[in-house]
Amino acid sequence: MTGFRLHESIGKLIAAIEFVGFNLTFFPQHLVGLKGMQRRIADYAPNLGWTHLNELSTLGAYVMAVGVLLFLWSVFQSFRRREPSGDDPWGAYTLEWLTSSPPPEHNFTWLPPIRSERPAFDWRHREKVP
Amino acid sequence: VKTQIKFFAYWSAFSAVVAGVYWFLSYEAAGTLFLTFMFLAPLMIGAYLALHGSTRPPPADDPGADHSRVAGSLVGRFSKRSVWPLVMAIGLAVGVEGFVYGVWLLVVGLVVFALASIGLMAESRG
Numbered sequence: 001m002t003g004f005r006l007h008e009s010i011g012k013l014i015a016a017i018e019f020v021g022f023n024l025t026f027f028p029q030h031l032v033g034l035k036g037m038q039r040r041i042a043d044y045a046p047n048l049g050w051t052h053l054n055e056l057s058t059l060g061a062y063v064m065a066v067g068v069l070l071f072l073w074s075v076f077q078s079f080r081r082r083e084p085s086g087d088d089p090w091g092a093y094t095l096e097w098l099t100s101s102p103p104p105e106h107n108f109t110w111l112p113p114i115r116s117e118r119p120a121f122d123w124r125h126r127e128k129v130p
Numbered sequence: 131v132k133t134q135i136k137f138f139a140y141w142s143a144f145s146a147v148v149a150g151v152y153w154f155l156s157y158e159a160a161g162t163l164f165l166t167f168m169f170l171a172p173l174m175i176g177a178y179l180a181l182h183g184s185t186r187p188p189p190a191d192d193p194g195a196d197h198s199r200v201a202g203s204l205v206g207r208f209s210k211r212s213v214w215p216l217v218m219a220i221g222l223a224v225g226v227e228g229f230v231y232g233v234w235l236l237v238v239g240l241v242v243f244a245l246a247s248i249g250l251m252a253e254s255r256g
Contacts, residue, residue: 027151030152030161034156121197128196128197
């Protein structure tokens with residue numbers, strides 16, 4: 001989209017943080033639901049036994065927020081480093097990776113040939129693929 | 131195949147942990163059963179790949195594999211300019227109108243749509 005490459009290790013770290021944060025946020029919600037808490041209520045009496053599980057969910061939401069902040073920082077860093085990503089940094093197979101990065105207006109200025117379910121792969125290795 | 135086996139093994143292990151934690155925190159049968167299936171399904175695929183993946187190894191496992199082995203088979207060509215997608219869209223639009231104005235319009239739409247499909251197929255073979 002921007003044409004700048006994001007840091008790969010930070011990306012993996014963000015994925016791990018989001019994975020932990022997501023499960024920490026939503027897993028306790030199953031349990032409070034079983035304890036009788038309805039969806040979309042603003043507050044509840046303190047003696048219902050829902051507090052600690054909801055606190056865990058809040059903690060999970062903060063963990064996810066850390067992941068999002070890290071992502072924004074990573075995007076900011078990519079603008080500072082200005083390392084060009086190239087058109088297809090991950091060696092992907094599908095059509096959207098056949099255009100340039102950043103893409104031109106209307107995405108394609110030429111019609112990409114499609115000969116299989118992996119058009120980008122075929123085009124990249126067109127000399128070797130019969 | 132190794133990457134796929136690892137992927138399904140991690141997925142299965144994670145589901146097993148979640149199923150265990152869920153059961154001991156809730157003692158609720160329906161959710162635990164669902165989570166158990168979430169553990170068994172990837173285990174089944176992973177075990178199949180581990181047992182039979184080596185009989186037909188994908189090109190990714192072979193360091194000497196050629197690009198042509200990974201490339202898919204030819205599915206046909208798409209012409210640069212074609213009128214048939216437009217005809218197809220008209221057929222579809224007319225056909226859908228049939229739900230409002232009467233079934234006869236649906237038949238007309240489907241016929242136009244079918245003709246456009248045949249035209250598009252003939253074009254991609256040529």
